[in-house]
Amino acid sequence: MRIKExxxxxxxxxxxxxxxxxxxxxxxxxxxxxxxxxxxSGSVYLYxxxxxxxxxxxxxxxxxxxxxxxxxxxxxKDLSSIDKIEYLIDLIFDIFSANPPLATVFVNEQIHLxxxxxxxxxxxxxxxxxxxxxxEDGIKEGALNSNLNVRVFKFFLLGGMKYLLENWAxxxxxxxxTTLRQNVKLIIKRGILS
Amino acid sequence: MRIKExxxxxxxxxxxxxxxxxxxxxxxxxxxxxxxxxxxSGSVYLYxxxxxxxxxxxxxxxxxxxxxxxxxxxxxKDLSSIDKIEYLIDLIFDIFSANPPLATVFVNEQIHLxxxxxxxxxxxxxxxxxxxxxxEDGIKEGALNSNLNVRVFKFFLLGGMKYLLENWAxxxxxxxxTTLRQNVKLIIKRGILS
Amino acid sequence: MRIKExxxxxxxxxxxxxxxxxxxxxxxxxxxxxxxxxxxSGSVYLYxxxxxxxxxxxxxxxxxxxxxxxxxxxxxKDLSSIDKIEYLIDLIFDIFSANPPLATVFVNEQIHLxxxxxxxxxxxxxxxxxxxxxxEDGIKEGALNSNLNVRVFKFFLLGGMKYLLENWAxxxxxxxxTTLRQNVKLIIKRGILS
Amino acid sequence: MRIKExxxxxxxxxxxxxxxxxxxxxxxxxxxxxxxxxxxSGSVYLYxxxxxxxxxxxxxxxxxxxxxxxxxxxxxKDLSSIDKIEYLIDLIFDIFSANPPLATVFVNEQIHLxxxxxxxxxxxxxxxxxxxxxxEDGIKEGALNSNLNVRVFKFFLLGGMKYLLENWAxxxxxxxxTTLRQNVKLIIKRGILS
DNA sequence: AATGAATGAGTTTTCATTCAT
DNA sequence: TATGAATGAAAACTCATTCAT
Numbered sequence: 001m002r003i004k005e006x007x008x009x010x011x012x013x014x015x016x017x018x019x020x021x022x023x024x025x026x027x028x029x030x031x032x033x034x035x036x037x038x039x040x041s042g043s044v045y046l047y048x049x050x051x052x053x054x055x056x057x058x059x060x061x062x063x064x065x066x067x068x069x070x071x072x073x074x075x076x077k078d079l080s081s082i083d084k085i086e087y088l089i090d091l092i093f094d095i096f097s098a099n100p101p102l103a104t105v106f107v108n109e110q111i112h113l114x115x116x117x118x119x120x121x122x123x124x125x126x127x128x129x130x131x132x133x134x135x136e137d138g139i140k141e142g143a144l145n146s147n148l149n150v151r152v153f154k155f156f157l158l159g160g161m162k163y164l165l166e167n168w169a170x171x172x173x174x175x176x177x178t179t180l181r182q183n184v185k186l187i188i189k190r191g192i193l194s
Numbered sequence: 195m196r197i198k199e200x201x202x203x204x205x206x207x208x209x210x211x212x213x214x215x216x217x218x219x220x221x222x223x224x225x226x227x228x229x230x231x232x233x234x235s236g237s238v239y240l241y242x243x244x245x246x247x248x249x250x251x252x253x254x255x256x257x258x259x260x261x262x263x264x265x266x267x268x269x270x271k272d273l274s275s276i277d278k279i280e281y282l283i284d285l286i287f288d289i290f291s292a293n294p295p296l297a298t299v300f301v302n303e304q305i306h307l308x309x310x311x312x313x314x315x316x317x318x319x320x321x322x323x324x325x326x327x328x329x330e331d332g333i334k335e336g337a338l339n340s341n342l343n344v345r346v347f348k349f350f351l352l353g354g355m356k357y358l359l360e361n362w363a364x365x366x367x368x369x370x371x372t373t374l375r376q377n378v379k380l381i382i383k384r385g386i387l388s
Numbered sequence: 389m390r391i392k393e394x395x396x397x398x399x400x401x402x403x404x405x406x407x408x409x410x411x412x413x414x415x416x417x418x419x420x421x422x423x424x425x426x427x428x429s430g431s432v433y434l435y436x437x438x439x440x441x442x443x444x445x446x447x448x449x450x451x452x453x454x455x456x457x458x459x460x461x462x463x464x465k466d467l468s469s470i471d472k473i474e475y476l477i478d479l480i481f482d483i484f485s486a487n488p489p490l491a492t493v494f495v496n497e498q499i500h501l502x503x504x505x506x507x508x509x510x511x512x513x514x515x516x517x518x519x520x521x522x523x524e525d526g527i528k529e530g531a532l533n534s535n536l537n538v539r540v541f542k543f544f545l546l547g548g549m550k551y552l553l554e555n556w557a558x559x560x561x562x563x564x565x566t567t568l569r570q571n572v573k574l575i576i577k578r579g580i581l582s
Numbered sequence: 583m584r585i586k587e588x589x590x591x592x593x594x595x596x597x598x599x600x601x602x603x604x605x606x607x608x609x610x611x612x613x614x615x616x617x618x619x620x621x622x623s624g625s626v627y628l629y630x631x632x633x634x635x636x637x638x639x640x641x642x643x644x645x646x647x648x649x650x651x652x653x654x655x656x657x658x659k660d661l662s663s664i665d666k667i668e669y670l671i672d673l674i675f676d677i678f679s680a681n682p683p684l685a686t687v688f689v690n691e692q693i694h695l696x697x698x699x700x701x702x703x704x705x706x707x708x709x710x711x712x713x714x715x716x717x718e719d720g721i722k723e724g725a726l727n728s729n730l731n732v733r734v735f736k737f738f739l740l741g742g743m744k745y746l747l748e749n750w751a752x753x754x755x756x757x758x759x760t761t762l763r764q765n766v767k768l769i770i771k772r773g774i775l776s
Numbered sequence: 777a778a779t780g781a782a783t784g785a786g787t788t789t790t791c792a793t794t795c796a797t
Numbered sequence: 798t799a800t801g802a803a804t805g806a807a808a809a810c811t812c813a814t815t816c817a818t
């Protein structure tokens with residue numbers, strides 16, 4: 001019984017993250033999630049509409065958090081654009097390093113959610129919009145290379161970090177998170193040339 | 195009837211790529227693949243052991259091709275390390291730009307294959323080993339930054355390109371492939387600073 | 389909150405009649421009945437053994453009432469046989485016209501009760517026995533056609549009235565109850581020939 | 583294995599009639615129908631969309647047959663209105679006496695089909711429209727009592743026959759079909775008075 | 777008496793795979 | 798080789814019923 005009193009809803013979600021991470025969304029059984037949460041399988045449906053709802057809630061939580069953080073970050077005047085990008089890199093590594101199964105789910109399973117019907121999409125879209133604005137600000141200020149395509153950089157950076165996180169979550173012993181974040185910052189800022 | 199005489203095996207695989215790309219592996223039906231290939235669903239099993247075998251063959255083909263290309267590339271003496279990395283970037287964009295559904299499948303569905311039982315793993319592992327060696331050579335030669343962690347760079351670059359390809363394949367109108375490859379090279383080589 | 393103090397048992401039964409009439413027995417949820425009755429769903433089980441018990445009680449009440457009425461009717465010496473049959477027709481229309489949902493349930497849901505285990509069966513059987521005796525008396529007295537098969541007439545009359553009640557309860561605006569009962573009496577007594 | 587070659591679709595429907603008649607629609611299991619038909623339960627879905635589709639097809643067949651018969655009957659010039667009504671009574675007894683389980687299903691289960699989505703409704707509505715016309719013709723010709731309400735008579739007659747059929751199908755030994763049809767005609771034509 | 781969260785048995789339906797033709 | 802009808806295992810989900818409070 002992993003679930004504490006009054007925390008059943010959150011406990012089921014945590015169990016679903018563990019199970020989805022281990023088996024993948026489609027190979028996960030509601031009964032496995034229930035067992036991990038220490039409840040009967042029918043009880044899952046007291047808190048979540050169906051299996052897809054569990055996945056949707058996971059992504060809702062992550063993207064809402066990322067959106068809130070980037071919103072605050074965007075408004076800060078004490079940080080340069082490049083500081084903000086480094087801050088974002090740290091933020092993402094911090095969120096997922098605290099929860100490796102969440103990283104696995106985040107990296108692999110978003111594809112199973114239809115954008116049209118998912119409520120996380122608002123936060124997802126806004127996160128990227130603000131991310132683009134931060135980069136654009138950096139270009140305007142002259143700090144970033146004006147030949148950079150903002151959308152390409154945005155996707156390249158997120159994709160690179162996702163793949164690193166996926167490999168790290170699969171085998172955390174093989175990677176030092178510190179090495180990951182430092183190298184990402186290094187590559188981004190200076191390139192790989194000596 | 196898309197299949198030419200004597201090419202049924204390849205035709206089925208191409209159909210599976212189209213169907214997997216459109217619906218995702220788990221939401222694809224063998225009957226859909228058979229219909230797309232213009233054959234009866236039972237006939238799929240004359241050429242492929244089962245549904246997972248189709249996916250495995252797709253990845254086998256891609257990783258084998260990448261392995262062969264990188265093997266040849268590694269041996270070339272007329273190219274510098276940085277030339278070879280640029281060549282690899284072009285290679286990957288070329289392979290998938292010629293076949294957008296393959297890009298979608300490549301980016302999204304590898305997770306459904308168990309590394310333990312899949313024969314593509316040999317090529318996958320070798321590809322990365324040689325990739326690491328190319329980067330290491332560059333460091334030894336003094337062309338690449340010696341502070342770079344080889345494995346981090348390797349995963350970061352591939353992950354970034356995968357995510358770009360995914361977004362491009364989803365909506366090719368929104369992205370110029372030329373822009374993608376130029377920007378990736380730019381970021382990799384010089385970073386984003388002006 | 390439809391239930392008055394001290395009347396909870398009856399209130400639950402009335403709610404079950406409304407809900408069974410609206411959705412049908414198998415599509416009705418105990419939780420709907422409880423909600424209609426203004427109580428918690430678990431409380432239903434303080435007064436009724438289970439869902440089937442609710443239906444059994446509904447039919448128990450109806451058939452017991454019909455049995456009691458026909459018992460009294462049978463003994464009356466001031467009425468002829470044909471008077472008694474007309475009286476019965478009026479009785480049935482009166483009972484259900486006062487409670488349309490009860491008519492719907494009565495007409496449609498008796499099938500879900502197993503005769504072997506239901507206590508309403510005693511009243512049901514007795515009702516029909518006395519009904520037969522009234523008709524037989526009419527034949528003996530010479531008032532009714534001696535070629536009439538008593539059981540056929542009994543079922544035909546009740547079935548005809550049930551179907552009329554079902555259609556009336558579904559759409560009361562379309563039927564005048566007065567028209568129903570007058571026509572049934574007309575057909576029964578004189579046939580349809582001019 | 584009750585199903586003959588080339589007759590699987592019809593065999594499944596016949597099995598569903600037997601099973602629905604025995605247990606009622608909601609207490610019938612697809613697995614029971616499949617077992618009765620001598621096939622695997624999945625095979626039911628090769629021929630019928632789902633459980634409700636089976637019921638819908640049963641009623642479609644019955645009402646289509648009744649509609650076709652009454653259409654032909656309505657046009658006949660060699661029969662009086664009262665002949666046509668007697669003919670209809672015989673028709674209904676004939677159809678169901680040949681198939682007692684069908685009678686049980688017909689009488690008890692139509693309620694589970696929603697009129698809005700069922701294709702049998704056209705035939706059902708037309709059957710009743712033509713039935714009304716036959717009765718109206720009888721009134722106009724002076725053969726039938728002009729005080730008769732057409733719709734009341736229509737429902738009363740059908741309901742009475744349904745209930746008789748239900749009781750007959752439950753226990754065919756107890757009823758002579760000849761007695762049923764003769765008595766119904768007798769009551770309808772002359773009433774019960776001597 | 778009253779509650780309502782929790783249970784878990786039970787059924788429809790899907791679809792990868794087989795195999796008689 | 799090729800077919801496609803038939804299979805049957807497997808899982809999401811529902812909801813009557815229970816019972817700790």
